[in-house]
Amino acid sequence: MPDWSRFAEIIHANRRFAVTCHIRPDCDALGSSLAMAAMLESLGKEVLICVPFAIPPNYAFIDPGNKFKQLGVDVTAEEIDTYDVLIVLDTTAWAQLGNMSDVIRTTKARKLVIDHHVSGDDLRAELFKDSNAESTGSLIVEAADALGVPLTPEMARAVFVAVATDTGWFRFSSTTAETFRLAGRLVGAGAVPSQLYKELYEKDTLARLQLIGRCMARVKTDLDGRLIHTHIDRADFDAVGAHPADSEDIINMMLSVAGTEVAVILVEQKAGGFKISFRSRCELDCSQLAGQFGGGGHKKAAGAFIEEPLESAQTKVLDAARAAMQ
Numbered sequence: 001m002p003d004w005s006r007f008a009e010i011i012h013a014n015r016r017f018a019v020t021c022h023i024r025p026d027c028d029a030l031g032s033s034l035a036m037a038a039m040l041e042s043l044g045k046e047v048l049i050c051v052p053f054a055i056p057p058n059y060a061f062i063d064p065g066n067k068f069k070q071l072g073v074d075v076t077a078e079e080i081d082t083y084d085v086l087i088v089l090d091t092t093a094w095a096q097l098g099n100m101s102d103v104i105r106t107t108k109a110r111k112l113v114i115d116h117h118v119s120g121d122d123l124r125a126e127l128f129k130d131s132n133a134e135s136t137g138s139l140i141v142e143a144a145d146a147l148g149v150p151l152t153p154e155m156a157r158a159v160f161v162a163v164a165t166d167t168g169w170f171r172f173s174s175t176t177a178e179t180f181r182l183a184g185r186l187v188g189a190g191a192v193p194s195q196l197y198k199e200l201y202e203k204d205t206l207a208r209l210q211l212i213g214r215c216m217a218r219v220k221t222d223l224d225g226r227l228i229h230t231h232i233d234r235a236d237f238d239a240v241g242a243h244p245a246d247s248e249d250i251i252n253m254m255l256s257v258a259g260t261e262v263a264v265i266l267v268e269q270k271a272g273g274f275k276i277s278f279r280s281r282c283e284l285d286c287s288q289l290a291g292q293f294g295g296g297g298h299k300k301a302a303g304a305f306i307e308e309p310l311e312s313a314q315t316k317v318l319d320a321a322r323a324a325m326q
Contacts, residue, residue, distance in 0.1 A: 002114075002128035002139065004146030010112065010126075011147060014084035016046045018109065021089045022096035023053050024275065026248070027200070029090040030055070030062050031162030032114070032136040035155045036087060037067060039144050042152065048083065050075050052098030056245030058208075061199045062161060077103045088113045090136040092120025092129065093296055095305060114139050118287045119296030131298075134174040137162025138182055153190025160191035165200065168252060173281075173300060210240035215250055221260070226282075227321055228254045229264040231274070231310060244270065251277045264321055266306075266313055273307040276317055282325075289324050293317070 011017075017040050021029035037047045049068050069075045080086070086109040094101050104111065104123060111125035116133040133139050137159040144151065151159075163182060167175045170183070187193065211232065219230040232247055247267045254263040261282040266274040276293060278286040279301050286302035293316075295304025306313045 002130055007128055007143055008146045016083045018048045018050055018080050018083040018086045020050055020100050022091040023098040027165035028135045028137055028162040031158040032089045032140050034158040035140045038155045039149050042149050050080055052100040058245050081107050083109050085110045094121045117297055134179050135163045135166035151189035156186040156189035156191040160186040161196055207240045207242040208246040211242040211246050225259040226261045228260045231266040233268040251279050255279055274313050276304045278302050284324050292320050
């Protein structure tokens with residue numbers, strides 16, 4: 001359990017805060033960043049959200065105030081170094097920090113990490129981590145409570161998106177009774193689930209639907225149907241005009257096939273190499289499997305990156321998955 005009294009002590013003792021999160025952002029990373037910034041601003045703090053990416057178009061609705069600033073485009077590393085505290089959200093892995101990693105390594109600012117993932121690296125930061133939490137967003141609420149900050153509609157919307165997406169809209173095994181209590185509290189504070197669901201899941205582009213079709217057309221199963229896998233390459237994105245974020249959540253669709261226990265998808269990155277995603281609905285620990293490739297995450301969901309051509313990448317990743325499932 002994080003020491004939130006210690007966290008509150010640090011917050012009260014400082015004035016200027018920079019907030020960042022991981023590359024290839026999901027809604028937990030984005031929502032947690034916005035909620036943290038809103039919480040700090042309510043205390044009269046100066047806050048900068050500086051991230052190593054541009055917000056994916058399908059997630060732009062999360063940030064109507066354009067609070068996210070991109071490192072190297074909107075803000076420099078030198079500017080970040082003038083802040084008192086740098087808070088890293090939703091990751092403890094150097095590989096997930098992109099060009100923010102150099103800033104984090106060299107900054108004179110005090111460094112804090114709030115995260116709920118099992119695995120991670122030593123960022124030489126003070127940790128506020130709980131791997132039992134279903135999302136980093138829920139930890140932001142715990143921090144707000146420790147600071148006596150009431151939930152505003154802005155915070156509630158950001159955290160609801162974080163919690164709902166990281167639990168698969170409350171269907172993953174990480175969902176608990178406490179998750180639903182938190183969701184109710186967020187709705188009471190101003191989050192509108194129907195509106196947020198529409199923004200997330202009912203505004204697909206034709207390009208995304210076509211990308212899903214190309215990806216699903218090459219799905220294969222192994223181990224008598226227990227292992228299901230596929231891949232997406234750059235040519236798929238280019239052929240349909242899809243954005244990298246359009247590949248999100250496709251892996252969860254694969255687990256809808258009866259009899260499947262583990263899903264694997266390799267997605268080619270623009271700069272080369274493949275992002276690997278693992279999902280499990282059995283005893284296999286995805287974080288340990290991802291760890292074989294320098295990645296990490298949760299027991300039921302994890303990811304990594306492999307810098308190899310498709311054929312050799314598939315062979316190594318699927319061989320590792322088969323071995324873990326024996």
